[in-house]
Amino acid sequence: MSLDPNHPGTPPQHALLARRIFDGTRWHDDAAVLIRDGLVAGVRRSGEVPGDWPQQNLPAGTIVAPGFIDLQVNGGGGVLLNDQPTADGMRAIARAHRRFGTTGCLPTLITDTRERMADAIAAARSIAGHDGILGLHIEGPFISPKRPGVHPPDRIAEPRDGDVEQLCELSGAGTSLVTLAPECVPAGFVQTLTTNGVRVSIGHSEAPADVVMRAVADGASGVTHLFNAMPPFSGRSPGIIGTALTEERLTAGLIVDGIHVDPISVRLAFAAKRDGIALVTDAMPSVGSSLQRFSLLGQTVTLVKGRLATAGGTLAGAHLDMASAVRNAVKLAELPLEDALRAASLTPARFLGLDRERGTLTAGARADLVALNAELKVIATWVDGQREDVQ
Incomplete structure (x- = not known):
């Protein structure tokens, strides 16, 4: 029974047949993903699909993989979260990245006022778990003024009474994340967050290895955009x-756009801890839009030849989507495709504690998938088993 991809409704159970399927761990050739009620029912050889299941044969050369998960996405589709820290803003950002294979993300608020943080946290609490929003990533303001990157120096802050309690409200906002500099927060700050279910990542920091390890002992589990702002x-x-590449408890995000990190450094990171590197975009509102210039907290950011920078030349996030990050990892850094796909799906899912339901095509996982052509460009995505074609 053949399934028409243009049919207005998707049957509750159906099979997607492709030349190659990566389930998050290993490859299956000439195989099918079985989908029932929005969940993966398993991966089987094409000839083993039950005869009463509607089937969709994907084009020759198609690769199917788990949907991508982006831990750091500041904007997309013309929307910057700092300008629109609302549920609608988060939906717009997630929607803009869907066409690039991202089926789950953490919209990211960079250093801003405490009032803007409160708005973003409230929005995340209202929408997390829906529309591809897994939670919220707050990057700053408790970072090192010596490593600000593009974060506005006048909004970088030291913690005061009530700040850790405000961040702990993220425990009700899905699987959320805070990036901070451990040397810039008081003793107990990291542990309070992590014991309340908020993940902590180290970034925009000058912390020496012993300070990093103390943060890890307190529950920190991530490093934000490895090699940058440190x-x-x-x-x-x-x-x-050095600590990120040797400490098994740390997962490091990596911006693979050919600008932020040299391809040799990308290879080094994967060689050191292949299963501990997560591709991230650090995307700005230019992704999925025609924007060539936008305002970022009072600074004008311009897109020139794929590079986003302020007038002073400071990198300002990235004009990058997850499918491009996968392509760059393969073509620029010469990584095996399975390593790139895993770093875009299973590794970030595992970091968020969601690897039983996302980042994998094993039975019982959510049927969030991406289909790529031979050039590793997205053909379509599926969210809860529902196909969304690239537009």
Whole structure:
């Protein structure tokens, strides 16, 4: 029984047949993903699909993989979360990235006022778990003024009474994340967050290795945009980079756009901890839109030849989507495709504690998938088993 991809409704159970399927761990050739009621029922050989299941044969050369998960997405579709920290703003950002294979994301608020943080947290609490919004990523304001990146220096802050309690409200906002500099927060700050169910990532920091390890002991589990906004690695001072690449409890986000990190450094990171690197976009509102210029907290950011920067030349996020990050990992850094796909799906899902339901095509997982052509460009995505064609 053949399934018409243009049919207005998707049957509650159906099969997607493709030349190659990556289930998050291994490849299946000439296989089918069985989908029932929005969940994966399993992956089987094409000839083993039950005869009463409607089937859709994907085009020759198609690769099917788990939908991508982006841990750091500041904007998309012309929307910047800092300008629109609302449920509608988060929906617009997630929707803009859907066409690039991202089926789940953490909209990201960079350093801003406490009032703007409160707005974003309230919005995330109202929408997390829906429309591809997994939670909220608050990046700053408790970061090092010595490593601000594009974050506005006048809004970088030291914690005061009530701040940790405000961030703990993220425990009701899905699986959420805070990026901070551990040397810039008081003792107990990281542990309070993590014991209340908020994930902590180390970034925009000058923390030496011993401070990083104390944060890890307190529950920190991530490193934000590895190699960027942190001191370089040194044999006598391994710092954040050395600790991130050797400490199994840390998952490191990596911006693979060919601009933020040299391809050799990308290969180094994957060689050190293949299953501990998560591709992230650090995307700005230019992604999925025609914007060539936008305002970021008072600074004008311009897109020139794929590079987003302020007038002073500071990198300002990335003009990057997850499908492009996968392509870059394969073509620029010469990584195996399975490593790139895993870093875009299963690894971030595992970091968020969602790897039983996302980032995998094993039975019982959500039927969130992406189909890629031979050039690794997105053909379509599926969310809860419902197909959404690229537009």
